[in-house]
Amino acid sequence: xxxxxxxxxxxxWGYIFLIPFVVTYLIFSLIPLVTTFYNSFFExxxxxxxxxxxxxxxxxxxxxxxxxxxxxxxxxxTIIMWIMGFVPQIIVSLVLAAWFSDxxxxxxxxxFFKTVIYLPNLIMASAFAMLFFTLFSTTGPINDIxxxxxxxxxxxxxxxxxxxxxxxxAFMNFIMWxxxxxxxxxxxxxxxxxxxxxAAQVDGAKPGQIFFQITLPLLRPILVYTLITSLIGGxxxxxxxxxxxxxxxxxxxxxxxxxxxxxRHLLSKNYGMGGALSVILFxxxxxxxxxxxxxxxxxx
Amino acid sequence: xxxxxxxxILAASMIASALTGCGSKPAEAxxxxxxxxxxxxxxxxxxxxxxxxxxxxxxxADEGKVxxxxxxxEEFKSRVTxxxxxxxxxxxxxxxxxxxxxxxxxxxxxxxxxxxxxxxxLMKQADAADDDKIDIFLLEADYAxxxxxxxxxxxxxxxxxxxxxxxxxxxxxxxxxxxxNGVVKGSSWQxxxxxxxxxxDVALEVLGTEDPDEVQEYVKDxxxxxxxxxxxxxAGYYMTSSVLDTYRVYSxxxxxxxxxxxxxxxxxxxxxxVDDSKAMYxxxxxxxxxxxxxxxxKGFYPDGKVFCYFGPAWLVNFCMAADVEGSVANQGKWGAAxxxxxxxWGGTWICAATGTDNASLVKDIILKLTTDxxxxxxxxxxxxxxxxxxxxxxxxxxxxxxGSAVLGGQNALGIFAAGVEKVDLSNLxxxxxxxHIDFQAAITDYIKGATATKEEALDxxxxxxxxxYPELTY
Numbered sequence: 001x002x003x004x005x006x007x008x009x010x011x012x013w014g015y016i017f018l019i020p021f022v023v024t025y026l027i028f029s030l031i032p033l034v035t036t037f038y039n040s041f042f043e044x045x046x047x048x049x050x051x052x053x054x055x056x057x058x059x060x061x062x063x064x065x066x067x068x069x070x071x072x073x074x075x076x077x078t079i080i081m082w083i084m085g086f087v088p089q090i091i092v093s094l095v096l097a098a099w100f101s102d103x104x105x106x107x108x109x110x111x112f113f114k115t116v117i118y119l120p121n122l123i124m125a126s127a128f129a130m131l132f133f134t135l136f137s138t139t140g141p142i143n144d145i146x147x148x149x150x151x152x153x154x155x156x157x158x159x160x161x162x163x164x165x166x167x168x169x170a171f172m173n174f175i176m177w178x179x180x181x182x183x184x185x186x187x188x189x190x191x192x193x194x195x196x197x198x199a200a201q202v203d204g205a206k207p208g209q210i211f212f213q214i215t216l217p218l219l220r221p222i223l224v225y226t227l228i229t230s231l232i233g234g235x236x237x238x239x240x241x242x243x244x245x246x247x248x249x250x251x252x253x254x255x256x257x258x259x260x261x262x263x264r265h266l267l268s269k270n271y272g273m274g275g276a277l278s279v280i281l282f283x284x285x286x287x288x289x290x291x292x293x294x295x296x297x298x299x300x
Numbered sequence: 301x302x303x304x305x306x307x308x309i310l311a312a313s314m315i316a317s318a319l320t321g322c323g324s325k326p327a328e329a330x331x332x333x334x335x336x337x338x339x340x341x342x343x344x345x346x347x348x349x350x351x352x353x354x355x356x357x358x359x360x361a362d363e364g365k366v367x368x369x370x371x372x373x374e375e376f377k378s379r380v381t382x383x384x385x386x387x388x389x390x391x392x393x394x395x396x397x398x399x400x401x402x403x404x405x406x407x408x409x410x411x412x413x414x415x416x417x418x419x420x421x422l423m424k425q426a427d428a429a430d431d432d433k434i435d436i437f438l439l440e441a442d443y444a445x446x447x448x449x450x451x452x453x454x455x456x457x458x459x460x461x462x463x464x465x466x467x468x469x470x471x472x473x474x475x476x477x478x479x480x481n482g483v484v485k486g487s488s489w490q491x492x493x494x495x496x497x498x499x500x501d502v503a504l505e506v507l508g509t510e511d512p513d514e515v516q517e518y519v520k521d522x523x524x525x526x527x528x529x530x531x532x533x534x535a536g537y538y539m540t541s542s543v544l545d546t547y548r549v550y551s552x553x554x555x556x557x558x559x560x561x562x563x564x565x566x567x568x569x570x571x572x573x574v575d576d577s578k579a580m581y582x583x584x585x586x587x588x589x590x591x592x593x594x595x596x597x598k599g600f601y602p603d604g605k606v607f608c609y610f611g612p613a614w615l616v617n618f619c620m621a622a623d624v625e626g627s628v629a630n631q632g633k634w635g636a637a638x639x640x641x642x643x644x645w646g647g648t649w650i651c652a653a654t655g656t657d658n659a660s661l662v663k664d665i666i667l668k669l670t671t672d673x674x675x676x677x678x679x680x681x682x683x684x685x686x687x688x689x690x691x692x693x694x695x696x697x698x699x700x701x702x703g704s705a706v707l708g709g710q711n712a713l714g715i716f717a718a719g720v721e722k723v724d725l726s727n728l729x730x731x732x733x734x735x736h737i738d739f740q741a742a743i744t745d746y747i748k749g750a751t752a753t754k755e756e757a758l759d760x761x762x763x764x765x766x767x768x769y770p771e772l773t774y
Contacts, residue, residue: 045770048446048730049419052771070763139595160750247411248741251750253760264767267412273770 040275061276078257082234084170089178097185118179129243162254188222364657370437372414435656439649442733453485454652459663475725486649487670491688492612493720496639506535516637529585541599541606542589543577552643557729564774629706636712642722738764
């Protein structure tokens, strides 16, 4: 009898400790999520000082969004820049993680380097983008250096050309996130039973073989996790291109991401279109996550 | 232990700062009160226009005790501080007129922040407590209609300011704040007519003269202007610093509104700007820098090799590095000519917000600062402003002792006055500010070559406009 009441008591504490999470989740995640869906069915914006709506328009906002090619162009931009950043990021992270977690290399100053590669992530993305904007402006130091070295003869407008701008954005995302990924992958690699590596070595496997035959397959859950989180983060890419291109997504909107497009709608407080775009983004994210998860799950 | 100590210190300092935050205010406020109460009557009797000020303060007694002013910079505040009789500064954002507290709400206009803040507050104006209501807000020409054409702004007539009071103001300053029914709803103390500022040394070297009237012959219309640009290029100079320099001149002289029947409309004169600018940029006669950027500023110095800038008096007086040794302005080497077309740039309009509980004080401030000739003459003399009063300015233009140091002693007020008479603002519309921002952004990319064709650039412009104003079509 007494024992049972104890259990109930502990349960009670469990719920009490959950309250802060549930409350913040409700207020800051679930309610906004639901209202976003709700808003997406309304025509509701401000033109100057005139409030228009909210009028219920059903799926009109979605029709309008999907009937123009814009959203697909911005989706393409986002994905291109994400891939350009993610591919080098995952390669470098894998290599670094393999080095750091390989006891036979006996790397010195590991702690120092682990800290250093994580540091860029501590800088605010906007500050980082501002820094790059200054560095790569036509009169900035990078142009000066390249001119002085004789690599270029005329000042190059990095932020005025499509691919240089995209590369800069991808590079910034890479610099900011490869440290984080390295730490994650390292944690995964250290979780692999060392006996497996030793057994492989005894059997005469080369380091490359060990990496591809043992490390990678066993690392897959972590890799999948990294891929999904990076993909979701990539779809929401906003701060870096927003600041670097001065909110325009220029040149010719080739660097405008989906969230920047969403932000444009907020110029007119257009909650209807903004909501519709958010809902579409929510669905795309969901589908992508499921696809990635299914693909990696099948290989077992 | 250490942690405990640290956290308790932190907590203590937090509580302490919170307490001081609460405590200091009530302690300070009465002190300020007694101060002004003692001084104000003295100030009023001293003043020449004692009757009116006293009246204003009297009426204010049964009106609200807080005057909320929404602005985006310090300019208007310094005008009120220096020229409004009876104003006393308390601190950076507070002042006193009689027993009325003046509260300055200063939000910079960067990224539309000023308008966003103003919009949000105006929308709540009807429900706000009297002391929280906006009493005065200031506007710039680009977005004036957005506010003027609504009921949020009071008409001058309702305030008791008559047409006769404003008779000597320049017509364009009234056009800017006239709503679609022809009602004037604001008033300004300054006119901002523009002129073309040319580098005298360059003019002498390339054109063989530095006399304003003769230089004017080389820039009298756009065709001649473009021919001169080619000459400048051959001599190793840029005609203007950026293609954006001329934008305002073209866009002030449009013959149609930017939105007609809900459809975005690009005036021919603005399209002419696109074509002229593209040609000039491609020929290497100008740059494509953003206004106010470091690259744009380079022409303020002789090494920048820029022949001319377009702007009103404040540009050359305050923005072109006149206080920096070696700059063109510092050496007094700018000259002013009328330029191809008249235009204005900037200016600040005072509007009264509907629902203000300080109507008579607001009226007095507007009357004093924007119609009182004595005060306005002082503003011209002390601040190098261009006062919005024909009498004052024609007197000053004729004054041979008045000359601008940055212009090498030239009295350019006549040139400015000539320009301002030509400005025709019958084609302003409420969408102007968004139009200009989006249009310049899209077209700059085209001129630079980042966008391949004009059609593509216009397409981007239209998209940006419809995102900003969803009800428009193109």
